[in-house]
Amino acid sequence: MRAHVLGALVVVVAVAPAEVREARAQAADVDAWLALVQRQPAGMDRQTWKEKRRDAARKLGASGDRRAVPVLIEVVKVETFDIIGEIAIDALGQLGDPAAVPVLQDVAGDASRDVTQRDAARRALAKLGADATGGGGGDGDAAGGGDAAGRGDATGGGGDGAVGLLGGDPTGGGGAPADPEGVPVGPSFAPDVLAATERLTFALGSASAAWDSVRERLDVALDVAGRYDRTLDRRHAAYRYGVDAAALTALVNPEGAAQQRLIVVSAGGHAEYRGYARGGGYVVGRAAARLETSRLSTDDGMGNANADRWLGVDLQVAVGGGWGRVLDVGARLRVERLARVLEARRSLGRPIDDAVAGRLQRAWWALRGELGAHRRLTATVAILREAGVLLGEPDASTTYELLEVLTDGALDGRARGVDVRLMLSEGYLHRSRSPEDEQTGAPDGRLEQVLLEARFARQLSDESDAVAAGFARYRALAPDGQPAPWAIGARGTWRRFVYGEHLDPTGALEIGGSFGLSDDDLDGNAPGMLVGGELGWTMILSRASSVRLAGTATLASGELFLGVTAEAAYGLLDVAFAVK
């Protein structure tokens, strides 16, 4: 026994310095692993780094060093697809720090995550003795809840109210946050989101200043407009809203004796909410408001001046029911075309599944305000490589075709679905004109209407679609002596987009038809009818040149209108050479 004790003392004495050395060595190793997980070392190629990074994350989990916890939490938050996310989750379970519980609960409840990550998160939570459901918010709801990860509007960094409806938008009010590889993550859409769109346009329609040498006068015209629209379709609810404003001014001969000045200003907004039941039926509510004013002043230079002013205010609501929905599926078509490009180039490692398609679209969403397509291209390639969809580095031709897909405007606003609705509208319209201030013939005051709308859109391929829309309206409850007009109409168009060998847009064929029937309910006005068709072909000859030919035939209230339009824009060449 004594011999055993002595032996133990010897061992302790002999081992203690070695443990100290090992602890110091491990501390240095942990620092190195942390650095490796956080950033790609200079001089190390990407593939090597990714492998070493995964290995470092495993070692951090085994190290027991809690300095690794915040770093691994960050990895779990942003690495939703790479296996390092799963490794980091396991490592957090090993480290046993309760600080990791919230993020692990988020992952466990995030349906957009890969199932292996969610399972790993549940295992890690079990090791930590925590409940997988936590106190998080789940999918987010129409009240703008946000998800369990705290990506809701509370942490949206200045995002707007609609952002919360998407389950949180980490893009907030600034640039898109990126994962460690520079790929923007994009918003975290709730799992039941079917489609979302956001459009902000500001158009300087025309600005001109022209000198008429015959009449010796100067004309100035300016036309500006801005518009914002947002839509979100979820399984059981959908909304859309938007605002717009536009102004136009024209000054004819402002410096001369005889002058004319025209100003038109219009601003409005609209909002719509649909609540869906099983089977696709829904109830709908819509509201619209508009303010419009114009002023035309004329001075003939001989002391005769006149000014006509117009003011219109619309306040309207409508409620009703309908069936179906029409969604913008352009982004999804873009994803499908990316897969076709890679397949044709023998670079498709595996099909683009819903998870990868979602990540691509979220990245594009995050980059929606970017000028140019460089970041969209690099993010797309990174995501496709990360997911194993893109095999190897894309060559120049593949890269070019990917870029063509990402910038193809023909894939914008492509719709799919059927939507039919019947609504009853109540509104107040104020119309006034001065100086006459007389009845203008337009409804003034309360206006009740029955409205029927129908839309149909089908994508025949990613290069062809067919869309149709119809309407009917009837003024109901018109007071005695006031007309009760009605109108119905429909329009349909088939389009085919044509591309060159490397997906360069080369043309578009368009065939359309329209129909309308109406009655103004006024004495002396017969019911009007219109049947028309249009055939158009746009040929894109080069980057600077295109030709559009269109023919129309319209039979309207007994009159036959035939029209031919030819538009051409060409540029011969645009090239430069410089020695210095």
Add this chain to the structure above:
Amino acid sequence: MRSSYLAILPIAFLASACDDTGGASGARGPCASSGDILACDAPVETAEDACWRLVECAVLPLDAADEGGIDWGRCVNRLESFDDGTRAAAIGCVALSSCDALASRGGPIAPWEWPDCLEVD
């Protein structure tokens, strides 16, 4: 940018005999005097588009009952007679204005007057 452009070459012609239907004949669009609730946004880019919109809004008849009266064909001719800048402003004005605003001058009340948008010359 060293490039040049051929201007738009619109050609449109009326190919039938006149049909006196009286009033502002023609089929109406979805937003003729219905307010903004239908959110109509038909594109109006050319003189023909603008004049069709005026017919759809019941501002102009397709074919005037009176000799020399204002109608679709004379609307196109009037816009084509404007210089480029004024024509663009007039077409933009028609595109921007509601049907009720367009009908507030001329139209059924005073079919001998042009709407404000076509008075800028």
